[in-house]
Amino acid sequence: MTTRRPIIQVAGLHKWFGPLHVLRGVDLTVHWGEKVCIVGPSGSGKSTLLRCINFLEEPQRGTILLDGEPMGFVEEKGSRRREPERAINRMRLKVGMVFQSFNLWTHMTVLQNLIEAPVHVRGESRRLAVERATRLLQRVGLLDKRDAYPGQLSGGQQQRVAIARALALEPAIMLFDEPTSALDPELVGEVLAVIEDLAREGMTMVIVTHEMAFAEEVADRVIFMDHGAIVEQGPAADVFKSPRSDRTAQFLAKVLRRRA
Numbered sequence: 645m646t647t648r649r650p651i652i653q654v655a656g657l658h659k660w661f662g663p664l665h666v667l668r669g670v671d672l673t674v675h676w677g678e679k680v681c682i683v684g685p686s687g688s689g690k691s692t693l694l695r696c697i698n699f700l701e702e703p704q705r706g707t708i709l710l711d712g713e714p715m716g717f718v719e720e721k722g723s724r725r726r727e728p729e730r731a732i733n734r735m736r737l738k739v740g741m742v743f744q745s746f747n748l749w750t751h752m753t754v755l756q757n758l759i760e761a762p763v764h765v766r767g768e769s770r771r772l773a774v775e776r777a778t779r780l781l782q783r784v785g786l787l788d789k790r791d792a793y794p795g796q797l798s799g800g801q802q803q804r805v806a807i808a809r810a811l812a813l814e815p816a817i818m819l820f821d822e823p824t825s826a827l828d829p830e831l832v833g834e835v836l837a838v839i840e841d842l843a844r845e846g847m848t849m850v851i852v853t854h855e856m857a858f859a860e861e862v863a864d865r866v867i868f869m870d871h872g873a874i875v876e877q878g879p880a881a882d883v884f885k886s887p888r889s890d891r892t893a894q895f896l897a898k899v900l901r902r903r904a
Protein backbone atom coordinates (compact mmCIF):
# COMPACT_ATOMS: atom_id res chain seq x y z
CA MET A 645 0.00 0.00 0.00
CA THR A 646 1.48 3.35 -1.02
CA THR A 647 1.65 5.95 1.73
CA ARG A 648 0.84 9.49 0.75
CA ARG A 649 4.01 11.02 2.18
CA PRO A 650 6.06 12.46 -0.69
CA ILE A 651 9.67 11.33 -1.05
CA ILE A 652 10.49 13.18 -4.30
CA GLN A 653 9.16 16.69 -4.94
CA VAL A 654 10.26 18.45 -8.12
CA ALA A 655 8.93 21.95 -8.80
CA GLY A 656 9.47 24.22 -11.81
CA LEU A 657 12.54 22.33 -13.02
CA HIS A 658 14.39 23.80 -16.01
CA LYS A 659 17.56 22.49 -17.61
CA TRP A 660 19.49 23.86 -20.57
CA PHE A 661 22.44 22.36 -22.39
CA GLY A 662 23.72 25.48 -24.09
CA PRO A 663 20.82 26.80 -26.19
CA LEU A 664 18.92 23.49 -25.91
CA HIS A 665 16.04 23.76 -23.42
CA VAL A 666 15.82 20.12 -22.26
CA LEU A 667 13.49 20.42 -19.24
CA ARG A 668 10.74 23.03 -19.38
CA GLY A 669 9.23 23.61 -15.96
CA VAL A 670 8.74 20.01 -14.80
CA ASP A 671 6.64 19.41 -11.67
CA LEU A 672 6.67 15.92 -10.21
CA THR A 673 5.77 14.34 -6.87
CA VAL A 674 6.51 10.71 -6.04
CA HIS A 675 5.25 9.15 -2.82
CA TRP A 676 6.86 6.52 -0.62
CA GLY A 677 6.40 3.07 -2.12
CA GLU A 678 5.14 4.38 -5.45
CA LYS A 679 6.30 2.87 -8.75
CA VAL A 680 6.40 5.49 -11.51
CA CYS A 681 7.31 4.70 -15.13
CA ILE A 682 8.28 7.54 -17.47
CA VAL A 683 7.80 6.97 -21.19
CA GLY A 684 8.21 9.17 -24.23
CA PRO A 685 10.24 9.67 -27.40
CA SER A 686 14.03 10.00 -27.44
CA GLY A 687 15.13 13.49 -26.52
CA SER A 688 12.04 14.27 -24.45
CA GLY A 689 14.05 14.90 -21.24
CA LYS A 690 13.32 11.64 -19.41
CA SER A 691 16.91 10.70 -18.62
CA THR A 692 17.87 14.28 -17.84
CA LEU A 693 15.05 14.47 -15.29
CA LEU A 694 16.40 11.37 -13.51
CA ARG A 695 19.94 12.73 -13.54
CA CYS A 696 18.73 16.02 -12.05
CA ILE A 697 16.92 14.21 -9.22
CA ASN A 698 20.24 12.58 -8.33
CA PHE A 699 22.09 15.86 -9.05
CA LEU A 700 24.29 14.23 -11.67
CA GLU A 701 23.05 17.15 -13.78
CA GLU A 702 22.49 20.57 -12.23
CA PRO A 703 19.19 22.24 -13.16
CA GLN A 704 19.40 25.98 -13.75
CA ARG A 705 15.97 26.66 -12.23
CA GLY A 706 13.55 24.89 -9.96
CA THR A 707 13.78 22.87 -6.76
CA ILE A 708 14.16 19.21 -5.83
CA LEU A 709 13.31 17.87 -2.39
CA LEU A 710 14.17 14.33 -1.29
CA ASP A 711 12.11 13.35 1.74
CA GLY A 712 11.67 17.05 2.48
CA GLU A 713 15.35 18.02 2.18
CA PRO A 714 16.65 20.19 -0.68
CA MET A 715 18.88 18.43 -3.19
CA GLY A 716 21.81 20.41 -4.52
CA PHE A 717 20.65 23.95 -3.81
CA VAL A 718 19.07 25.78 -0.87
CA GLU A 719 16.92 28.90 -1.25
CA GLU A 720 18.12 31.90 0.76
CA LYS A 721 16.52 35.35 0.61
CA GLY A 722 15.27 34.96 -2.92
CA SER A 723 18.46 33.44 -4.32
CA ARG A 724 19.85 29.95 -4.23
CA ARG A 725 23.13 28.64 -2.96
CA ARG A 726 24.79 25.41 -4.04
CA GLU A 727 25.22 22.95 -1.22
CA PRO A 728 28.73 21.75 -0.33
CA GLU A 729 29.76 18.56 -2.13
CA ARG A 730 29.70 16.69 1.18
CA ALA A 731 26.02 17.52 1.68
CA ILE A 732 25.17 16.57 -1.93
CA ASN A 733 26.93 13.22 -1.55
CA ARG A 734 25.05 12.58 1.70
CA MET A 735 21.76 13.15 -0.14
CA ARG A 736 22.86 10.90 -3.00
CA LEU A 737 23.09 8.01 -0.55
CA LYS A 738 19.28 8.05 -0.47
CA VAL A 739 19.09 7.39 -4.21
CA GLY A 740 20.19 4.28 -6.08
CA MET A 741 20.79 4.82 -9.80
CA VAL A 742 20.93 2.16 -12.50
CA PHE A 743 22.14 3.29 -15.92
CA GLN A 744 21.67 1.99 -19.45
CA SER A 745 25.31 0.98 -19.77
CA PHE A 746 25.86 -0.82 -16.41
CA ASN A 747 28.81 1.44 -15.36
CA LEU A 748 30.49 -1.36 -13.41
CA TRP A 749 34.16 -1.06 -12.48
CA THR A 750 35.71 -3.45 -14.97
CA HIS A 751 38.94 -3.97 -12.99
CA MET A 752 37.00 -5.17 -9.92
CA THR A 753 35.24 -8.47 -9.33
CA VAL A 754 31.48 -8.58 -8.91
CA LEU A 755 31.88 -8.74 -5.12
CA GLN A 756 34.32 -5.83 -5.09
CA ASN A 757 31.87 -3.75 -7.15
CA LEU A 758 29.22 -4.27 -4.45
CA ILE A 759 31.35 -3.55 -1.38
CA GLU A 760 33.36 -0.58 -2.69
CA ALA A 761 30.86 2.18 -1.84
CA PRO A 762 29.60 0.77 1.50
CA VAL A 763 33.20 0.44 2.75
CA HIS A 764 34.73 3.62 1.33
CA VAL A 765 31.73 5.98 1.23
CA ARG A 766 29.71 4.87 4.26
CA GLY A 767 32.67 3.59 6.27
CA GLU A 768 31.21 0.15 6.91
CA SER A 769 33.33 -2.79 7.91
CA ARG A 770 34.31 -5.13 5.11
CA ARG A 771 32.62 -8.00 6.93
CA LEU A 772 29.22 -6.26 7.00
CA ALA A 773 29.56 -5.11 3.39
CA VAL A 774 30.45 -8.64 2.21
CA GLU A 775 27.50 -10.13 4.13
CA ARG A 776 25.07 -7.70 2.48
CA ALA A 777 26.66 -8.16 -0.95
CA THR A 778 26.31 -11.93 -0.61
CA ARG A 779 22.60 -11.58 0.20
CA LEU A 780 22.06 -9.23 -2.74
CA LEU A 781 23.89 -11.47 -5.21
CA GLN A 782 21.77 -14.38 -4.02
CA ARG A 783 18.70 -12.21 -4.56
CA VAL A 784 19.57 -11.41 -8.17
CA GLY A 785 20.66 -14.99 -8.90
CA LEU A 786 24.38 -14.30 -9.31
CA LEU A 787 26.07 -15.56 -6.15
CA ASP A 788 28.09 -18.01 -8.24
CA LYS A 789 29.57 -15.02 -10.14
CA ARG A 790 30.90 -13.16 -7.08
CA ASP A 791 34.55 -13.63 -8.10
CA ALA A 792 34.00 -13.02 -11.83
CA TYR A 793 34.87 -9.75 -13.58
CA PRO A 794 32.23 -7.76 -15.48
CA GLY A 795 33.83 -8.65 -18.83
CA GLN A 796 33.10 -12.32 -18.12
CA LEU A 797 29.36 -11.70 -17.73
CA SER A 798 26.50 -11.30 -20.20
CA GLY A 799 24.82 -7.92 -20.49
CA GLY A 800 21.84 -9.12 -18.47
CA GLN A 801 24.13 -10.41 -15.71
CA GLN A 802 26.05 -7.12 -15.66
CA GLN A 803 22.81 -5.15 -15.29
CA ARG A 804 21.68 -7.41 -12.43
CA VAL A 805 25.02 -6.77 -10.73
CA ALA A 806 24.49 -3.02 -11.28
CA ILE A 807 21.09 -3.25 -9.57
CA ALA A 808 22.60 -5.18 -6.66
CA ARG A 809 25.38 -2.58 -6.39
CA ALA A 810 22.84 0.24 -6.18
CA LEU A 811 20.90 -1.67 -3.50
CA ALA A 812 24.08 -2.22 -1.48
CA LEU A 813 23.84 1.35 -0.15
CA GLU A 814 20.27 0.64 1.04
CA PRO A 815 18.71 3.61 -0.80
CA ALA A 816 15.22 4.89 -0.13
CA ILE A 817 14.63 5.46 -3.87
CA MET A 818 15.73 3.56 -6.97
CA LEU A 819 16.06 5.36 -10.31
CA PHE A 820 16.33 3.25 -13.47
CA ASP A 821 17.40 4.92 -16.71
CA GLU A 822 16.24 2.58 -19.50
CA PRO A 823 17.84 -0.42 -17.76
CA THR A 824 17.16 -2.83 -20.64
CA SER A 825 17.93 -0.66 -23.67
CA ALA A 826 21.50 -1.94 -24.06
CA LEU A 827 20.51 -5.62 -23.79
CA ASP A 828 19.86 -8.26 -26.39
CA PRO A 829 16.12 -9.04 -26.47
CA GLU A 830 16.51 -12.48 -24.86
CA LEU A 831 18.26 -10.94 -21.81
CA VAL A 832 15.63 -8.27 -21.09
CA GLY A 833 13.35 -10.56 -19.09
CA GLU A 834 15.94 -11.48 -16.45
CA VAL A 835 16.53 -7.81 -15.61
CA LEU A 836 12.83 -6.89 -15.59
CA ALA A 837 12.16 -9.83 -13.24
CA VAL A 838 14.54 -8.33 -10.65
CA ILE A 839 12.83 -4.93 -10.93
CA GLU A 840 9.41 -6.58 -10.61
CA ASP A 841 10.58 -8.26 -7.38
CA LEU A 842 11.59 -4.85 -6.01
CA ALA A 843 8.18 -3.48 -6.98
CA ARG A 844 6.42 -6.27 -5.08
CA GLU A 845 8.55 -5.51 -2.02
CA GLY A 846 7.38 -1.86 -2.05
CA MET A 847 10.57 -0.11 -3.16
CA THR A 848 10.00 3.46 -4.33
CA MET A 849 11.05 3.52 -7.98
CA VAL A 850 11.14 5.90 -10.93
CA ILE A 851 11.81 3.99 -14.13
CA VAL A 852 12.50 5.46 -17.56
CA THR A 853 11.60 2.66 -19.94
CA HIS A 854 10.54 1.80 -23.45
CA GLU A 855 9.09 -1.55 -22.30
CA MET A 856 5.40 -0.68 -22.44
CA ALA A 857 4.06 -4.06 -21.29
CA PHE A 858 6.37 -3.90 -18.27
CA ALA A 859 5.27 -0.34 -17.45
CA GLU A 860 1.61 -1.33 -17.72
CA GLU A 861 2.14 -4.24 -15.34
CA VAL A 862 4.40 -2.66 -12.72
CA ALA A 863 3.63 1.06 -12.57
CA ASP A 864 1.24 2.71 -10.14
CA ARG A 865 1.50 5.73 -12.40
CA VAL A 866 2.74 6.29 -15.94
CA ILE A 867 4.09 9.65 -17.05
CA PHE A 868 4.38 10.60 -20.72
CA MET A 869 7.00 13.26 -21.50
CA ASP A 870 7.60 15.14 -24.72
CA HIS A 871 9.80 18.16 -25.52
CA GLY A 872 10.96 18.53 -21.92
CA ALA A 873 7.52 18.61 -20.31
CA ILE A 874 5.07 16.21 -18.72
CA VAL A 875 2.22 15.92 -21.21
CA GLU A 876 0.09 13.38 -19.36
CA GLN A 877 0.17 11.17 -16.29
CA GLY A 878 -2.15 8.78 -14.53
CA PRO A 879 -2.75 5.12 -13.68
CA ALA A 880 -1.11 2.84 -16.24
CA ALA A 881 -4.42 1.44 -17.51
CA ASP A 882 -5.81 4.94 -18.11
CA VAL A 883 -2.75 6.28 -19.93
CA PHE A 884 -2.29 3.22 -22.14
CA LYS A 885 -5.91 2.44 -22.90
CA SER A 886 -7.58 5.88 -22.81
CA PRO A 887 -4.95 8.61 -23.24
CA ARG A 888 -6.36 12.12 -22.90
CA SER A 889 -3.68 13.82 -24.98
CA ASP A 890 -3.52 13.44 -28.74
CA ARG A 891 0.29 13.47 -28.50
CA THR A 892 0.25 10.56 -26.02
CA ALA A 893 -2.15 8.61 -28.22
CA GLN A 894 0.04 9.25 -31.27
CA PHE A 895 3.19 8.07 -29.46
CA LEU A 896 1.56 4.95 -28.04
CA ALA A 897 0.00 3.99 -31.37
CA LYS A 898 3.42 4.12 -33.03
CA VAL A 899 5.22 2.25 -30.22
CA LEU A 900 2.58 -0.43 -29.76
CA ARG A 901 2.30 -0.99 -33.51
CA ARG A 902 6.07 -1.51 -33.66
CA ARG A 903 5.90 -3.94 -30.73
CA ALA A 904 3.12 -5.95 -32.42
